[in-house]
Amino acid sequence: MGVLITQDGTEIFYKDWGAKDAQPIVFHHGWPLSADDWDSQMLFFLGEGYRVIAHDRRGHGRSTQTDIGNEMNTYAADVAELAAALDLRNAIHVGHSTGGGEVAHYVARAEPGRVAKAVLIGAVPPVMVKSEANPGGLPKEVFDGLRAALAANRAQFYRDLPSGPFYGFNRAGTQVSQGVIDNWWRQGMMGGAKAHYDCIKAFSETDFTADLKLIEVPVLVMHGTDDQIVPIADSALLAHPLLKHGTLKTYDGFPHGMCTTHADVINPDLLAFFRI
Template sequence: MPYLTLRDGAELFYKDWGNPDGAIVTFSHGWPLSSDNWESQMMYLGDHGYRVIAHDRRGHGRSSQTWNGNNMDNFVDDLEELFAHLKVKDAVMVGHSHGGGEVTRYLGKHGTGRFKKAVLIGAVPPLMLKTDINTKGTEKSVFDSFREAIMKDRAQFFLDVPSGPFFGFNRPGAQKSEGQIRNWWRQGMNTSCKSAYDSIKDFSETDFTEDLKKIDIPVLVLHGDDDQVVPIEASGLKSAELLPQGKLKIYKGGSHAIHNINVDEVNKDLLDFIKS
């Protein structure tokens, strides 16, 4: 399995699939998951001739479980090292949830030189936390309850999240998938407890407003209007307005995990946007 040794000695696991000579699409996963969460999209685009690259964020999946450095600026510096190693250029960058924040901060900090387009799916920007200015955000007490649940019984918490709000399986008439729940739990439990804990502050309190304003390439924003984890009013709608070349598509009734639930539609939207 391919690993890149980073500047501090940590090892970053990555997948490099598809056509080695094809146009590149990169994927950044959500919390507390891994590159495995992108399998449907990577298989689909790989079959359409693209080179698809995804990593396990440090502390997640098969990457090193570092004690320190579980923060957005460090995460995107890891990405820049990976992209330089793999000679990524003229690519499309895709991110979900926390990974959408990673995409946004990467482009804001390292620029758009390697990328021609980006896609944010159920992404956390511009800011999840409720403040005096960000009145539609989520109360800090909610994120405090996440931290408390991790310390009390992480294994149960990581069953409760996918069984309910993440996939929308708590909605009346939802087609519940035990496989999706177990796969989420597997990925979550492979993430270090320390990184999972630290990342709650990272995805909830990082303000991406200025990063969004800097992004000078087309960005497609895909968001479900029934996203119970990252409500669209505080995220997708605002991001589309702040992006200089933002385009928003709302998935009616869509959950936080539209790329896992509305697979065919998301895959088609990605392909159409990449080819346009």
Template sequence: MPHFTTTDGTELYYTDQGEGQPVLLSHGWPLSSDAWQVEVKLLADNGYRAIAHDRRGHGRSAKTYTGNDMDTYAKDLAELVKHLDLTNLVVIGHSTGGGEVVRYAAQHGVGRVAKVITVGAVPPQMVKTDSNPDGLPIEVFDGIRAGVLKDASQFYRDLTEAFFGANRDGSNVSQGAKDDFWRQGMLVNLAAAYDCIKAFSETDFTEDLKSLDVPIFLAHGDDDQIVPIGAAAIRSAELVKDGTLKVYPGAPHGIHGDYQSELGKDILAFISK
């Protein structure tokens, strides 16, 4: 299994499959690169080099106590990209990973990043503030922190209901998909999981979005119960210079089923433009 060590000594796991234009995928919280297995194969099968890493503290990467913040996540990504010498790069991020790739592309990726894709992503900012009145109250994220500290295993099981929209009539998400979410979540270091909640909820990506000068595809389900679309992709689309917003009717936060199939086709189409 390939690993890369950052300048602060943190060992990061990544998978690297296929050949062609590089596409780098960043996962959501509290998951790992395994969340992208279907898309990695899809990209490799269609002539792309697909690379997906486990964020520090997550998956098979080092179980970090420090550096669990968005600036460090983006810096880690920049060091991995430099290590692999990737150019003409497409970056894709889901949820927290969407914030990670936006910050990376804006602050580190000039000259390397060709396109950005976000899916159910946290930008511009999740938490409600005076300047972000449509965000979620801080109490929502305090509740997530409390749940993780009290019983992370049960919290991750419970979270799958809203994550995949399993609490909606007509949901067809499998028990296996929910179990795999739990499996990935149980690999994250508790300190990293706890600190990442602040990173994904309180980081303000407004200036990052404004500074992006490459095309960005903003995908979001309109029944996303984790990152509500109104304060996320819809606002992000208003901030970027060259954005394409696609709303997936009835789609939840988690990527699965028909939503996953349609998104895969849209990713390939956007990259090939």
């Protein structure tokens, strides 16, 4: 593990496992989690001979609990600084949820040679919030409700989300894992309330349409059809056509947190895309 100090003095915590001459995979976590959300993938791909890297976004996990810079331009700039500091080349960038937006924003601007491929999993692009230009989006009131719940009782809010829609544990017949719920809560409570509050605006209102159109590398878009957090109809199904070299793979009945609940399916599918 290590710590990058960015130009504005923010400390970005990151894990960097594996041979430094192996092809790097960089994992970008969702809101309000941390690099730990990728443990299953990190171990799997380390075992496949890759160099695996995951960072805690500013304001999240073990990184500085910033009160500024909690928006996509700065998130992507932090990734660019990390890629330069570690001299990452020919890297594969994998982003889940908010991390998918971060990947799109970074990859569209990355220095030549830095990125080989990208993956968006249950990702927020092209844009989540409802507007005249995006009539199928979620009303702004939904995100106002998230902010209100966070401000009122963040600890309880961070119990309710993983216990219910995030992993689909509110669906009949689903096997509930208390350990997964507790781990989500642990990661969320490590981060800063102000950064998490601001990040809701970043993941819901940022329009990634231009980013998706600019990306030149192959992109795999993966999404569960029962994603209750980022509905597939207003995300993956709209993002995929905007990509020059995009592949869409959907998963019937899988939830938003499918990288955790269905790692046995997701990891081999990622590996197959990486090896193409």
